[in-house]
Amino acid sequence: MEAPTLMVLVASFSALLASLCILKLVYSLWWRPKLIERELKQQGIGGTSYNFLCGDKLAIEKLMIEAWSIPVSLNHEIIPRVDPFIHQIVQTYGKVCLSWIGTRPRLILGKAELVRLILNNKSGHFQKPPQNSLVKLLALGLAALEGEKWAKHRRLITPAFHHEKLQAMQDGKAGNADLLGLLLQCKEEKGNELTIEDVIEECKMFYFAGQETTAIWLTWTLILLSMHPAWQEKARQEVLQICGKTAPDMEILNRLKIVTMVLFEVLRLYPPATYLARYTVQRTKVGDICIPAGVEVYVPTTLLHHDPEYWGDDAEEFNPERFAEGVSKASGDQLAFYPFGWGPRICIAQNLAIIEAKLALAMILQHFSFKLSPSYAHAPCAGFTLQPQHGAPIILKPI
Template sequence: MLIESNYKEIEEDHGRKKSGMSFEEVIEECKLFYLAGQETTASLLIWAMVLLCMHPSWQTLAREEVFQVFGNHKPEFDDLNHLKLVSKILHETLRLYSSIPVLTRATYKETKLGEISIPPGILVSLPILMVHQDHEYWGDDAEEFNPDRFSHGLSKASSNNEVSFFPFSWGPRICIGQNFALMEAKLTLAMILQNFTFELSADYVHAPTVGITIQPQYGAHLILHNI
């Protein structure tokens, strides 16, 4: 679709030099599709499964909800919104192991943040992981897995009214794929819970490492059992 759209734009502009995207730009866009559309969701799913292995009572509750909503039938899109507990688990996973650990923005004009004036051309880093586990916002159990903190919605999950949960960024540059990513993750996790119980292998070493996304440094060795 991207290539067809780009070709059409170049054709309509009669092949002018600055019309459309270059071959290199198309490749870069495809890399972005992979990173934003697959790698981040895969990271969310693997950490959700690891956490459900570490907290088997939550795994049991999640599976009970999935069977209550779908039974043994293939999950339907229209019913995904009924998976309230699974949604809380995914949000808590994103809080503890946000797929992207840091957001970076560049100022294009002089910008004032509180009492600080930032000149144009400065890179500003937003440390998602630090904010998501800040005790001031999330309480004494900020580093613990507790999906119930999202029982009253995202805006009331933390102890303040400020933006303290932003795994998909925030504001006008918020990720346009967040709803799709959460739907995809919810659907996949529901199907896994329908068909398997899972536990951590004795070989598993808990060592999250930060790259472009947060990955288990030594892999995530899970044992799945058919239901």
């Protein structure tokens, strides 16, 4: 009797365990997404309905294929091609709307006043979204950290990008004050808990993130100055007037107002990162919106940068003059310029990136005039960064 009884108990336990697993799957894959959808839509937020497992994946792929098949004019109205799904859903449901990435709800926030509340939030309720293994491989170091560990790493790394350290790097006097030297020094100090693996991860992160984004920023700058030769000549005359043919130093770079305006306008129209994303780890209120835990908050940077509400009727035009009084006044009362992010997690190396871009552009303008090759096809494409899909063939002429 004991053996059959034991078998019955094992079978009953197995059946119960299987039932619990099924219930958990049903809750994760169906009930929970539908509950979040209902809660957000009860607050007046429109959007697509949840499709089991795939979300909006098929619609996104279909619109992307269609967008890439259409020839692009030589202008800056790039949203329908770069992010056709976001373009369509915002036009249909408004600047705050709901979409789905698989089973994960994605709340699209296209209002600058709400974006600032999210990016400035210091409660810890908004973190980086969970990533797949490939993204984890690339999202290294400071960019992938959260909480106390992020705060500690940020505090240790920030001094490497202070103005005086950048000046020392340019003068060749950095010594151990560059990023690697600072990280190795921190590793040796008691209480910092920085391992050699942490040092390697930070260096990899700054290599991948810093090199790629600055390179693509300069690429778009050359493309746009080729499309707008009057601004190319204005920038060149400024460089030649201030520093002639000598290599510009930090003091000269700070005086290049037109070059700075051009670079910021390129960042506005063609930001290397086309969106920012956060993830709610607990229920949070932003403005009048109550966001449940487990929602990805999607900030469509490119959409905000092209929005006439913030940038005026010429939002789709190349007009560096809008930055004549600086970034803070470029988009009127509502700051809607986020190429480096915003808030506590703003890009730690933005000053270095700006110096690199100014220096490279100034030296190119000193020695070359340039124009687009007849083979150039204007086809912005959003991947890891916003890139020209078919490359950027440019003809340079020594001057």
